[in-house]
Amino acid sequence: MDEKKIKILMAKPGLEGHWRGIIAVSAAFRDAGFEVVYGGHMRPPEIGATASQEDVDIVGLSILSSNYTRLVSETIKELKDRGKGDVMVLLGGIIYEEDFPALKDMGVAGVFVTGTPMEDIVEFVRKATS
Amino acid sequence: MGDSQQVFSASGIPIQDLYTPEDIKDIDYDRDIGRAGQPPFTRGVYPTMYRGRLWTIRRLSGFNTPEETNKLYHEEYELGQTGFSVAPDISTVAGMDADDPRIAADIGHAGVPMSSLADVEATFDGLPIEKVSTYLADRCGAVNTAMYFVMAQNRGIDLQEIRGTTANDMLAWSVPSLVNQPPPEAYLRYAVDFMEWCAEHAPRWNPVSFDSYNARDCGLNAVQELGMLLATAIEYIETARKRGRVPLDRFVRRISFNTGVHNDFFEEIAKLRAARRMWYKIIRQRYGIEDPRCALFRVHVQSSGSTHTTQEPLNNVMRIAFQVLAGALGGAQSIHANGYDEGICLPTDEAMLLSIRTEQIAALESNVTNTIDPLGGSYYVESLTNQMEERAWQYVQQIEDMGGMAKALSSGWAYKEYSDATIEHERRLGTGETTVVGVNKFRLEKEVYEVPIFRWDPQAPYRQIEKLKKYKQQRDQSKLAGALGKLEAVTQEGGNVFPHVMEAVRCQATLGEISDVQLKAYGTWRRPFGV
Numbered sequence: 262m263d264e265k266k267i268k269i270l271m272a273k274p275g276l277e278g279h280w281r282g283i284i285a286v287s288a289a290f291r292d293a294g295f296e297v298v299y300g301g302h303m304r305p306p307e308i309g310a311t312a313s314q315e316d317v318d319i320v321g322l323s324i325l326s327s328n329y330t331r332l333v334s335e336t337i338k339e340l341k342d343r344g345k346g347d348v349m350v351l352l353g354g355i356i357y358e359e360d361f362p363a364l365k366d367m368g369v370a371g372v373f374v375t376g377t378p379m380e381d382i383v384e385f386v387r388k389a390t391s
Numbered sequence: 392m393g394d395s396q397q398v399f400s401a402s403g404i405p406i407q408d409l410y411t412p413e414d415i416k417d418i419d420y421d422r423d424i425g426r427a428g429q430p431p432f433t434r435g436v437y438p439t440m441y442r443g444r445l446w447t448i449r450r451l452s453g454f455n456t457p458e459e460t461n462k463l464y465h466e467e468y469e470l471g472q473t474g475f476s477v478a479p480d481i482s483t484v485a486g487m488d489a490d491d492p493r494i495a496a497d498i499g500h501a502g503v504p505m506s507s508l509a510d511v512e513a514t515f516d517g518l519p520i521e522k523v524s525t526y527l528a529d530r531c532g533a534v535n536t537a538m539y540f541v542m543a544q545n546r547g548i549d550l551q552e553i554r555g556t557t558a559n560d561m562l563a564w565s566v567p568s569l570v571n572q573p574p575p576e577a578y579l580r581y582a583v584d585f586m587e588w589c590a591e592h593a594p595r596w597n598p599v600s601f602d603s604y605n606a607r608d609c610g611l612n613a614v615q616e617l618g619m620l621l622a623t624a625i626e627y628i629e630t631a632r633k634r635g636r637v638p639l640d641r642f643v644r645r646i647s648f649n650t651g652v653h654n655d656f657f658e659e660i661a662k663l664r665a666a667r668r669m670w671y672k673i674i675r676q677r678y679g680i681e682d683p684r685c686a687l688f689r690v691h692v693q694s695s696g697s698t699h700t701t702q703e704p705l706n707n708v709m710r711i712a713f714q715v716l717a718g719a720l721g722g723a724q725s726i727h728a729n730g731y732d733e734g735i736c737l738p739t740d741e742a743m744l745l746s747i748r749t750e751q752i753a754a755l756e757s758n759v760t761n762t763i764d765p766l767g768g769s770y771y772v773e774s775l776t777n778q779m780e781e782r783a784w785q786y787v788q789q790i791e792d793m794g795g796m797a798k799a800l801s802s803g804w805a806y807k808e809y810s811d812a813t814i815e816h817e818r819r820l821g822t823g824e825t826t827v828v829g830v831n832k833f834r835l836e837k838e839v840y841e842v843p844i845f846r847w848d849p850q851a852p853y854r855q856i857e858k859l860k861k862y863k864q865q866r867d868q869s870k871l872a873g874a875l876g877k878l879e880a881v882t883q884e885g886g887n888v889f890p891h892v893m894e895a896v897r898c899q900a901t902l903g904e905i906s907d908v909q910l911k912a913y914g915t916w917r918r919p920f921g922v
Contacts, residue, residue, distance in 0.1 A: 276481045276497045278567025280920055281609055281697070284810045285817040287922040299921045302570050304493065326481065326500040327736065327847045335496070355701065355735060357844060375701045375734060376830050379817055 267390050269319040272300035272308050274332040282353055282375065283323035289379035290321075295386065305332065309339030312348055318390065324354040325375075330363065337368050349389065353382070401655035402612030404778045410770035418773060423668070427722075427763045429683075431671040433664050433776065434764035435722040436687040441760035446718075447725035448750045451476040451528060451693070453503030454737050455851040457513035460503040464518055466740075470747055474555075476526040476727065477514065477535075478502035484530050485571045486906030489855040490863075498852035501737070502528075506855075507901050509862050511538040512545075521548050525555035526600070526691070531564060531573060532581040533557050533598075534905050537892045540593065556597035556647060556691075559585055562623040563649070565800050566605035566809065568920055571906070575797040577913035581888065583630045588889040590641045597647045599627065600691065607651035608697040610812030613662045614779065616650065618786025619796065619805070621669055624648075625787070626795040628678060636887075639678060643685045651695040652714040652721070659714070660766060661775035663690065663721030669780055691725035692718040699733040703829040704842050707731035711746065715753050720766055726750055736845040803919040810920065859901070866899040874898040875908060882912045 271287045273280070283301075291297045298315050300308065312320050320340065324332055333352060340348055352364060353373040361372055371385050398406045407414070418424065425431055428438030437443060449472055453460045464475050480502035482494045488506040489498050498504050505511050515525075520543060529535045536557040543553050558564075561578045572578075582599065589598035603620035611619070624646065631642045648666070652659050670688035674680045694714035699707040708731045718726045728746035730738025738746070754760055766772040790799050799805045819825040826832050874895040881891050895905055 273568065275500075276485050276487075276494060276570060277501060278481070278484070278569050280568040281813045284813050284920065284922060288810075288814045289817070291922055297922060301918075301920050302568060326497070328496045328500060328849075331496045331849075357735075378831070379821060 266294065266296045267319065267386065268296040268298065268315065268317045269321055269386075270298045270300055270308065270312050270315060270317045271321045271323070272303040272311075273323050274303065274305050274308060274336050275324055275326055275328060276302065277324070277326040279323075279325040279354075282325065283321075285379065286321065286323070286353060286382060289383055290386070293383045293387075305335040305339045308336050309343045309345065312340055313343040313345050317348060319349045319351060319386065321351045321353065324352065324356075327355070329354065329356060330360060333364060333369060334367055351386075353377070400613075400658045400775070401653065402614040402658060402779075402782070404614075404658070404775065404782070410774055412770065414770050414774040415777075418777070424767060424773070430675065430686065432667040432687065434767050436667065436689055436724070440722060440763040441719075441754075442763070445754050445760065446723055446750075447473050447524075447691075448747060448754075449474040449476050449526070449725060450727050450743065450746060451478045451526070452738075452743075453478040453480065453514075455499040455503070455848050456855055457503055457505065457510045459848075459851070460514050461516050461518070464514070467743075467747075468518065468523070470744070471751075472747065474524040474526065474725070475518070476528070477505075478528050479530065479535060480504045482506075483535070483902060484567075485569060486530055486903060486909070487571060488901045488903030489852065489859045491903055496852075498855050500847060504855050505535050505538065506859050506903060507862050508538045508541055508896055508899060509858070511535060512542050515539075515542065520546070521552065523554075526558070527555065528558045530902075530906070531578050532892065532905070532909055533559055533585040533889065534892060534896075534902050536585070537889070537896045541893060541896045550593045550596075552595060553593060554595050556600050557585065558602055558649075559599040560602040560623065560649075561626075561796065561800070562619055563602035563605045565805065565918075566609055568918060571910065572916055572918070573909050573913040574916035575800040577909060579626065579630055579797050581909070583627060583634070584887045584889050586627070586642060587631065587634075587637045588887055589645070590637045594645070597645045600647045600649045601627075602649035604649055604651045604693055604695075606809070607653060608695055609809045610697070610816045611808065612812070613653065613655070613658050614782040614786055615808065615812070617662055617666055617669070617779065617783040618790065620648065620650065620666070621673065621783065622787045622790040622799070623796045624670075625673060625791070626797060629795065632678075640680045640682050640685055643674060643678075643680060644682070648688055648690040650690060650692050652692045652718045653695045654698050654710065654714070656713060656717050657772060657775055658779070659717040660721040661772055661779045663692070663718075663723065664764075664772070664776045665779040665783060666690070667722070668776075669783065689724045691727065692721070692723040693727040694729045696729055696733045699729060699731065700827060700830050701734040702834070702838065703840055704732055704735055705840050706829050707733065708745065708749070712749050712753070715750055716757075716759065719753055719759055722764060732842055732845070735842065737847070739843050739845045741843065801916075806919045810922065814922075862899070863901070871895075871898045871900055875900055875904060878905065879908050879911065882908055
């Protein structure tokens, strides 16, 4: 992927209104030279459709309410249904450590809890895509 | 001064290493400070302040279902809480009913779902609403408040007597990323309709609480917070003045406010002192309203959730205590201390108890309430109060120059301010210009605290959906259609919609149905967030 810019769709699959995390991470990705498609609130089917249409490499999900397991699993299903099962899925927000294994099993490549330094997230993406 | 290093407050005000009489030599005590309870109210809105009546201790709460929230309110009441603050859940704020297929996963999150009159009745079952005051963090158009009022009437309570507050504030509404919302102009119209109605029919109800908490928590500084807060209030008054349906003194009499209390201790105190003086000037000088009761900046403050960390969550206990103290020294009428687990989950029972105890210890053990405005006359605090006022006026002016707060929102300007503030905050965390202990300074490799986590009940949505379906089936459909039709007609014609919202609620219309009427008339507005 060295020639092509890494393309990331950033979205909130739930209705909850916290946006600081997704905006801060989107800005950090943009500043790191990635191409960011800011989706904001999108229901899982919309995320699947946009990821496919925009041909993104990564989908970044931001969730700050405790229903993330359900929202993430619905989103991953939508991606798979559209033949985008290979897209890397990242999750940020208030995520409990005891749920990390289940999220990994579902196919989440990286989980970033609130308070994670931006550079750690950018670094993760760089390593994972190199 | 001897110290060569520049020091700034959180909002960028340069801070000297020492303050002296020289810094406050232009202050005229009677004109600029005065006694508590007397213009310009810098020292406090009431002559006796906490010696007469302690601040109200209350917390914003609600979760899972109305029935479970009701249990929580009974517990809070027994703990000595003197009012309830109702947080509606995500679906309610979005104006969607629990059975709306778009929201299945979101019911009961971050608040209590209140789709119907039955939900509001279940939330307050057995609670003496005639004795307490209730704060409703209501959505656009005060629809849950209409349900609360109908419930009160059904219980035989006269609305002339009922006490409480509806958020009804465009600024707080504007900040979260919400779907399914009308544009700011529509919000403003519904908000002013509600205030006009209350002035006549529910005169002891605070029909608005201008609320900068969310704006502050998205990263704005204290100057921006105060500027946006007052610019919003001014726009409401301007709207009512142009309509001329209600005399202005009656329109403004029950206005109240809600702000955050953040980390910069003295700046927060200065902010509250400056706010009181500025509000007095707006009411007395700008609008010529003479009744001094109208010029009281009565304020509920809440510890700033954005300062509470996920890492080492027990550290938040200390942050919250300092913020509560700033609220008390700033002369707040009501204080909400967050749960220390705010950055992790809804508060557990232990966290909730601790936050109430934090306030009680500050109020009853520390003796800070013994005298009014104990920091009044401090060279530093008075000087900072002046600085805060001067800078906030400039910000208000900037917003008015662009046509007022609704325009500032719809043009996207305010959203740029919001996201710039967030991005700048992250940058400062990265460089260490802003310190957060245990996060970007003295961070430990491994989390040392195990705190209990409040777990949301994944079955709650199903109970809620079933209940609502039954409620919808047993209604008199033709009465309901008539009430919604009337509401729609008045919405289009431009009359006051609120009595028709009340009537629709009486005919058992749901929140989603009433909200759909709003969206049909005004369209759905997508908030201009992005990078």
